[in-house]
Amino acid sequence: MFKLATFAALTAAVPLLASAQSATWGQCGGNGWSGFTRVYFGHCTYVNDWPGTGSGTTSNPGPGTTTVPDVSTTSDEPGTTEGPDPGNPYPGYDVWLTPYYASEVSAAAAAITDPALAAKALKVAEIPTFTWFDVVAKVPTLDAYLADAKAQQEETGRKVLVQIVVYNLPDRDCAAKASHGEFIIADGGLAKYKNYVDQIAAIIAKYPEIRVVAVIEPDSLANMVTNMGVPKCAGAAAAYKEGTIYTVKALNELGVFMYMDGGHAGWIGWPANLEPAADIYAEIYNEAGKPRYLRGIATNVSNYNALRASSPDPATVPNPNYDEARYIEAFAPILAAAGFPAKFIVDQGRSGVQGIRTVWGHWCNVKGAGFGTRPTGETGSADIDQIVWIKPGGEGDGTSDSTADRYDESCGVDTAHENAPEAGAWFQAYFEMLVKNANPTL
Numbered sequence: 001m002f003k004l005a006t007f008a009a010l011t012a013a014v015p016l017l018a019s020a021q022s023a024t025w026g027q028c029g030g031n032g033w034s035g036f037t038r039v040y041f042g043h044c045t046y047v048n049d050w051p052g053t054g055s056g057t058t059s060n061p062g063p064g065t066t067t068v069p070d071v072s073t074t075s076d077e078p079g080t081t082e083g084p085d086p087g088n089p090y091p092g093y094d095v096w097l098t099p100y101y102a103s104e105v106s107a108a109a110a111a112i113t114d115p116a117l118a119a120k121a122l123k124v125a126e127i128p129t130f131t132w133f134d135v136v137a138k139v140p141t142l143d144a145y146l147a148d149a150k151a152q153q154e155e156t157g158r159k160v161l162v163q164i165v166v167y168n169l170p171d172r173d174c175a176a177k178a179s180h181g182e183f184i185i186a187d188g189g190l191a192k193y194k195n196y197v198d199q200i201a202a203i204i205a206k207y208p209e210i211r212v213v214a215v216i217e218p219d220s221l222a223n224m225v226t227n228m229g230v231p232k233c234a235g236a237a238a239a240y241k242e243g244t245i246y247t248v249k250a251l252n253e254l255g256v257f258m259y260m261d262g263g264h265a266g267w268i269g270w271p272a273n274l275e276p277a278a279d280i281y282a283e284i285y286n287e288a289g290k291p292r293y294l295r296g297i298a299t300n301v302s303n304y305n306a307l308r309a310s311s312p313d314p315a316t317v318p319n320p321n322y323d324e325a326r327y328i329e330a331f332a333p334i335l336a337a338a339g340f341p342a343k344f345i346v347d348q349g350r351s352g353v354q355g356i357r358t359v360w361g362h363w364c365n366v367k368g369a370g371f372g373t374r375p376t377g378e379t380g381s382a383d384i385d386q387i388v389w390i391k392p393g394g395e396g397d398g399t400s401d402s403t404a405d406r407y408d409e410s411c412g413v414d415t416a417h418e419n420a421p422e423a424g425a426w427f428q429a430y431f432e433m434l435v436k437n438a439n440p441t442l
């Protein structure tokens, strides 16, 4: 993860490279069809063998010879770009608790000798956190998770929502080293990424009754706003754009509510960065065909900023947008003017303590942090759908071992916790600190 916080960092406001949009056809299958071959929610209908040409042939009859009933006229069907705004995904839903994080937390609590602290630690397992799909090998677990959510929904009679992070773009984390991913653009990474997305989509398609909220690709588009001077980011721009559009179109077909990552107040929130950023986010939204379920933007993912600070943390000076609410309230109208009427979710998982950084741009295992405001729909802003916990608190941001391949200097600064494991690996000392410093207290 890379979280740049400098005003001077606006090196380029380069629009992402243009790429042709693939045509959308109102049917599934047929000659030349490269999209999904299943009927999701009835929005896509087999009409003939030659999508877009109308010149049918019997040489490749496609999936079935009879017309699949078309219920796409139902205006709120997923997969359409037109129809009523599907709205905030959270009200009326219980947010599913990921057993993966719960097991990390229970093991961590069991390793704490102070019984009072262990009891507090265990409470964290009851707080909904996003599940990250940061490598393709984890994708099959989504099937069991959604099956579990479905069982919970049937058992309780209450609707259940599952929160995921899609995080595997090729040449990932282009401006930092700590979270380099498994796919490399020069090694067919974009095709592998699309296959990863297809696998996620195929699993979600099996559970149409479960609502899914997805954060799309932390850091990627924000890097396109401020870090085009970094060769790896400039080289990744076209793939990031194509990959992001691919993902939002695929998941929109399934009615997955999506929020693209929007950096945070100390990155995109600098006044000079807002307009260039809005252009890029709106470009993705428009070129993807204004997906109805691309609800907006997630901010402060894995970062430490307050939603509302009573006074500016000294590290934030001189940004007038010194907290996430100020950033969002400044950004939302600019995005809307650029054609993207975005709503927001905000990560507050590790934002319980302020005043812990000397440099706002420090993002790695910041010492003194505490768990923050619990997930809630009481956000105090019509622009903000939900306060959420996206980064699973206790998983590391990056190794402090300066000899490691993925060592990033940000993980070796004075304000970064020492003895840190690789990004994503469990960091027991850090978790205990988050528990001790939790605000509100656990």
Ligand code: BGC
Pocket: 001, 132, 134, 178, 179, 391, 392, 395, 396, 397, 398, 423, 424, 425
């Ligand atoms: C890591 C991922 C991990 C995520 C959540 C990122 O910084 O690169 O591997 O899944 O954090 O902990």
